[in-house]
Amino acid sequence: MGLLSDPSLSTHNKLVDSLAKHVRKVCYTFYAAGVVWFFCLALPEFNHGTYLSENALSPGLVYPEIRIDANRLTVQLLEELQRERKDHTATTPYAWITAKFNEFGLETHTHNYTLRYPFGGGKEYHGKNVYGILRAPRIGSTEGIVFSAPYRAPSSVHPDISPSVPLLLAFAEFARRKNYWAKDLIFLVTEQEQLGMQAWLEAYHDGDREVDPTKAYLFPGNLPARAGSLQAALNIEVQDLDIDYIDVKIEGLNGKLPNLDMFNLVQRIMAREGISSGYKQTPRKARRSTFSTFEQNLRHIIAMLTTQSSGVPNGNHGLFHRYRIDALTIAAMKRTTHSNIKTSPNSVAIPLLKAIEGIARSLNNLLERFHQSFFFYVIVHNDRYISIGDYMPALVALVACAFIKAYLTWSTLDTESSGAPEINDSDTSDKLPLPYGSVLIFLTAALLIGYLGNVLPLQQYFQEIPMSAAPLTASLLTTLMLIGFVLPFFVVLPPGGLELLHIGLLLIYGCALIVVGLLNFALGFFVAVISVPLVIALNTNAPDTPESSSVGLRALIRVYTLLLNPLVIIYGIVLIMTFYQFPELGLQQLLLRAAIAAMDAVTFALIDSVIYGNWLYFAVCTVFLPIWIICWTLALARRRDPEEDEDDEDPQVKLKTN
Amino acid sequence: MDLRCYKLLILGGAVRLYFSRTPLAGLISNRVEFATPLNSYKRMQEGVYLLQHGIDPYGGDLVHETPLLLRAMSTIFTSYPEFLPLLYILLDLSTAALLHLMSSNFVQQKLQQQRSELKNYAKDTGELQYTEDDKYDIAELVLIAYLFNPLTVMNCIGLTSTVFSNLILALLLYSLMKRQLLFCLVLLSFETVRSLYPAVLIAPLLLIFARRSICAGVSIFTLFVACCMAMAGANFLVMNSWNFLDGTLGFIFHFRDLQPNIGLFWYFFTEMFEHFRTMFLITFQLNATVLYLVPLAVKLRKEPLLLATVLIALMAVFRAYPSLGDVGFYLSLLPLWRRCWKYMSHGFVVFAFFLITLVMMGALWHLWIYAGSANANFYFGATLAFSTGQIFLITDLLFAHVKHEFCLYNGQKIIINGEEARILLE
Numbered sequence A: 001m002g003l004l005s006d007p008s009l010s011t012h013n014k015l016v017d018s019l020a021k022h023v024r025k026v027c028y029t030f031y032a033a034g035v036v037w038f039f040c041l042a043l044p045e046f047n048h049g050t051y052l053s054e055n056a057l058s059p060g061l062v063y064p065e066i067r068i069d070a071n072r073l074t075v076q077l078l079e080e081l082q083r084e085r086k087d088h089t090a091t092t093p094y095a096w097i098t099a100k101f102n103e104f105g106l107e108t109h110t111h112n113y114t115l116r117y118p119f120g121g122g123k124e125y126h127g128k129n130v131y132g133i134l135r136a137p138r139i140g141s142t143e144g145i146v147f148s149a150p151y152r153a154p155s156s157v158h159p160d161i162s163p164s165v166p167l168l169l170a171f172a173e174f175a176r177r178k179n180y181w182a183k184d185l186i187f188l189v190t191e192q193e194q195l196g197m198q199a200w201l202e203a204y205h206d207g208d209r210e211v212d213p214t215k216a217y218l219f220p221g222n223l224p225a226r227a228g229s230l231q232a233a234l235n236i237e238v239q240d241l242d243i244d245y246i247d248v249k250i251e252g253l254n255g256k257l258p259n260l261d262m263f264n265l266v267q268r269i270m271a272r273e274g275i276s277s278g279y280k281q282t283p284r285k286a287r288r289s290t291f292s293t294f295e296q297n298l299r300h301i302i303a304m305l306t307t308q309s310s311g312v313p314n315g316n317h318g319l320f321h322r323y324r325i326d327a328l329t330i331a332a333m334k335r336t337t338h339s340n341i342k343t344s345p346n347s348v349a350i351p352l353l354k355a356i357e358g359i360a361r362s363l364n365n366l367l368e369r370f371h372q373s374f375f376f377y378v379i380v381h382n383d384r385y386i387s388i389g390d391y392m393p394a395l396v397a398l399v400a401c402a403f404i405k406a407y408l409t410w411s412t413l414d415t416e417s418s419g420a421p422e423i424n425d426s427d428t429s430d431k432l433p434l435p436y437g438s439v440l441i442f443l444t445a446a447l448l449i450g451y452l453g454n455v456l457p458l459q460q461y462f463q464e465i466p467m468s469a470a471p472l473t474a475s476l477l478t479t480l481m482l483i484g485f486v487l488p489f490f491v492v493l494p495p496g497g498l499e500l501l502h503i504g505l506l507l508i509y510g511c512a513l514i515v516v517g518l519l520n521f522a523l524g525f526f527v528a529v530i531s532v533p534l535v536i537a538l539n540t541n542a543p544d545t546p547e548s549s550s551v552g553l554r555a556l557i558r559v560y561t562l563l564l565n566p567l568v569i570i571y572g573i574v575l576i577m578t579f580y581q582f583p584e585l586g587l588q589q590l591l592l593r594a595a596i597a598a599m600d601a602v603t604f605a606l607i608d609s610v611i612y613g614n615w616l617y618f619a620v621c622t623v624f625l626p627i628w629i630i631c632w633t634l635a636l637a638r639r640r641d642p643e644e645d646e647d648d649e650d651p652q653v654k655l656k657t658n
Numbered sequence B: 001m002d003l004r005c006y007k008l009l010i011l012g013g014a015v016r017l018y019f020s021r022t023p024l025a026g027l028i029s030n031r032v033e034f035a036t037p038l039n040s041y042k043r044m045q046e047g048v049y050l051l052q053h054g055i056d057p058y059g060g061d062l063v064h065e066t067p068l069l070l071r072a073m074s075t076i077f078t079s080y081p082e083f084l085p086l087l088y089i090l091l092d093l094s095t096a097a098l099l100h101l102m103s104s105n106f107v108q109q110k111l112q113q114q115r116s117e118l119k120n121y122a123k124d125t126g127e128l129q130y131t132e133d134d135k136y137d138i139a140e141l142v143l144i145a146y147l148f149n150p151l152t153v154m155n156c157i158g159l160t161s162t163v164f165s166n167l168i169l170a171l172l173l174y175s176l177m178k179r180q181l182l183f184c185l186v187l188l189s190f191e192t193v194r195s196l197y198p199a200v201l202i203a204p205l206l207l208i209f210a211r212r213s214i215c216a217g218v219s220i221f222t223l224f225v226a227c228c229m230a231m232a233g234a235n236f237l238v239m240n241s242w243n244f245l246d247g248t249l250g251f252i253f254h255f256r257d258l259q260p261n262i263g264l265f266w267y268f269f270t271e272m273f274e275h276f277r278t279m280f281l282i283t284f285q286l287n288a289t290v291l292y293l294v295p296l297a298v299k300l301r302k303e304p305l306l307l308a309t310v311l312i313a314l315m316a317v318f319r320a321y322p323s324l325g326d327v328g329f330y331l332s333l334l335p336l337w338r339r340c341w342k343y344m345s346h347g348f349v350v351f352a353f354f355l356i357t358l359v360m361m362g363a364l365w366h367l368w369i370y371a372g373s374a375n376a377n378f379y380f381g382a383t384l385a386f387s388t389g390q391i392f393l394i395t396d397l398l399f400a401h402v403k404h405e406f407c408l409y410n411g412q413k414i415i416i417n418g419e420e421a422r423i424l425l426e
Helices: A014-021 A023-040 A055-061 A068-087 A094-103 A164-176 A193-206 A260-272 A293-309 A316-323 A350-364 A388-424 A436-458 A469-490 A497-519 A521-537 A551-563 A566-581 A587-611 A616-636 A642-657 B003-020 B024-028 B041-052 B067-079 B081-120 B134-147 B150-157 B162-177 B181-195 B197-210 B214-239 B243-254 B265-271 B274-288 B293-299 B304-318 B324-331 B334-343 B347-371 B376-410
Strands: A107-116 A124-134 A143-150 A184-190 A229-238 A243-249 A277-279 A326-334 A377-381 A384-387
Touching: A014 A023, A014 A388, A023 A388, A023 A521, A055 A260, A055 A350, A068 A094, A068 A164, A068 A350, A094 A107, A094 A124, A094 A164, A107 A193, A124 A164, A124 A193, A143 A164, A143 A193, A143 A316, A143 A350, A164 A184, A164 A229, A164 A350, A184 A193, A193 A316, A229 A316, A229 A350, A243 A260, A260 A277, A260 A326, A260 A350, A293 A377, A293 A521, A316 A326, A384 A388, A388 A497, A388 A521, A388 B347, A436 A469, A436 A497, A436 A587, A436 A616, A469 A566, A469 A587, A469 A616, A497 A521, A497 A616, A497 B347, A521 A551, A521 A616, A551 A566, A551 A616, A566 A587, A566 A616, A587 A616, B003 B024, B003 B081, B003 B134, B003 B150, B024 B150, B041 B067, B067 B081, B067 B214, B081 B134, B081 B150, B081 B162, B081 B334, B134 B150, B134 B324, B134 B334, B150 B162, B150 B324, B162 B181, B162 B197, B162 B304, B162 B324, B181 B197, B181 B214, B181 B243, B197 B214, B197 B293, B197 B304, B214 B243, B243 B274, B265 B274, B265 B376, B274 B304, B293 B304, B304 B324, B304 B334, B304 B376, B334 B376, B347 B376
Parallel strands: A143 A184, A143 A229, A229 A326, A243 A277
Antiparallel strands: A107 A124, A124 A184, A243 A326, A377 A384
């Protein structure tokens, strides 16, 4: 083990010294390698075909039993519901749904919840979910599966998905007549999009918990009946009974995904029923593209990572993941293409009902929770995936840059400080003492600024200011950001401090990226791709040393640092999105509208973090903002006193003569 | 101890007191990295309760603390539980103070030894020798390293019984420096009956007190065994049954609780076929105790304290239920070897290793236990890397010591045939 038992007496390692001279080149090589690896993932050689690992899932694949009468029931229920919707334009027809559940012989309950909106002087919203439990004849309610359908009132801004409820009811009616259920089936109709689902889940899992009314925002209440530990959940969003294709949504809260087996199961069953289905499926016309396989795969990967990176679930299924329940949404889209091919109204709902039956029977047969297949994957194509072992190297290569640079910078620092007296052989007290204390205080200050961004907007005295939520949050954050911006102009670190701060930054940055990347690969990877070049380019050498960067490069680094400010990035993303959504706007209007939208986005992120437990806001405030402040300090590289620069320079010249 | 040290102690106490009042304390006392089946606060509480109600605490599989300590803590656990954090903080501060006294004593002895050997040293080795200032500097560094190491701080606020182990070890090292044989033996036997592995520390004891006389060595060892038996007897008097031996030492040796921790045992023993268990148990326990004992004792016979440091460190890596509190303790002993630091080339790598793996442990534990998406392999990977980092550190320290010794007598710059000399290990 030459690594451990280095026989050389001196601590100077020649390899390290020569590498240290080319630290940037080494790091950029790693960066390029990481990015290239990521692009390679789209090649068919780098990804694998999907397969079902869990044998217990096969029964649902065999022989569907649902018959034509279920279709009749669905159509009839849909007509009844449409009549109900005329009377309830802004609310859910609870009475009708409850009556139907009762009619089919389910154990029916309602669930009330209250939201205390964090902003706007404690306004309260109330909501109500309806659910029915089909008790399994074979087990004592120890395990359950959830089938949920969100209900949208006619006044909702989102697309109408009312056929989901009749479909759910028809399936419930079919399921009640079967005796093979080994898990309780819960049929759940939620309202107010994700809020209702979140409240129901919270009530299901911690309904008996005391809620502190001053700190909590969502009061989920308690449930009158439960069905044991939930094993899996299927959320249905059906726009029309006559479906064109099915989009399977899997991305959950904080970028979590359901087990790959569940996705595969849905794909298999949909294929059996002859329904066109897939991940990020598009209408047939748009699907016929001229892209090569590579380009298509790459678009697919990037689209998936983009959805994941915000951490916001793209359907009600995403909230289940937080409770360790594998869930996904099947979103059935209305037929828009080939609208002349009408399916016969006598069997219009049959394929979808058969698919739901198959999924239910497979899930019913599960002996354990999903554990066989992958939880960390990227879907390349409907039947191809990349596992964590294959995509992680891309991120590791990017993060490695930070640590390599930290090590090499540290080892040159070492030679600067301890090498000098050795050559002078005068007195040992001449060493450059590294100001650990002041650097630590600076780091703490930066962290504190970030942490304040996390807690301040929710403080009582700020909420009493007569301002609406979005400008308030945005102005608080901007203030904190400005404090961070001017911090390096007032606080100048003692000599050696910048170098030490640089190393500290590299270590913290690396660790932060590792953790973020483990919890949400997409976010970690995107942040790494845009920020690693800056971190590599940062240079703390004094301006007149030979190793320092030129003035132009220095200015470039500063501009890039400013561009990478979290708030600027958020604004940039919103601006681009606004541009694509409203291409007709003039520049000034566009900028203004994007600014308003960005303020809203920040506020929504904050609300997401307090109600749903999305940690994106927390991560940006508490981790990325402090890191940016340190980056900015290093990019400015202000030194206390010019004499020190000469002192700094000496050892480096000597280092060169070594 | 001067004023500055008192200030540091007060500051250290304040930091601990502050954090013990934040929600962090509850979190830490439930983290597997700090609280193992041996040292967790909850289990101690359980043991005290059972003992007071006349139920044998070792009948179940929860309590693994010695009866003596349970009895000693029973009053404060039941009557004044609100003062418990304060007690633990005071104990931790006394550990720090003892380490401080021990290190200034150690430097004092080093200086004496240096004076007698000065003529043998090579010329340009001034920076390799201990100086008068070191008496204060090193002692203060040790103090700071113990007081403000996040690992020891969190260990203290998590109220683990590693606080007691650390105190006893610090007391042992202190009395070792003060040459109090009997006191050493009592402490060592107490700690051995509690947690088995400190038995190996008899080696530095023998090196210091027996001074190469076999006769004295044998008698000290006999005395130690007698002390251990007396300690076990004292425990027996508390319980009136020998059950506690299986509950403490037997539990450690047989590794009955497979709860994950930062060590290397749990993963192997969950994966292993049952009929190989005995063999691997013996192998692993040998590795944790006597495997390195003889070679290290021979190599470091002139440096008993370094031997003790290295043994404590190896114990923290290889023991059955290690916790980060143990790691924090031996890390704070490193400043004693400040004069060897020049030759420690992996310091930064080890630091980065520790940082990354500790951060990863948190994330991977979350993914495994709460999110359910990762699994045991991920977490074990992080702990394995952490252990590797520790081994790096220990090896580095040993090599640095060897090089330091060599250079002290032969000079720092040795040129042979115009090239820099290299040490060959043969």
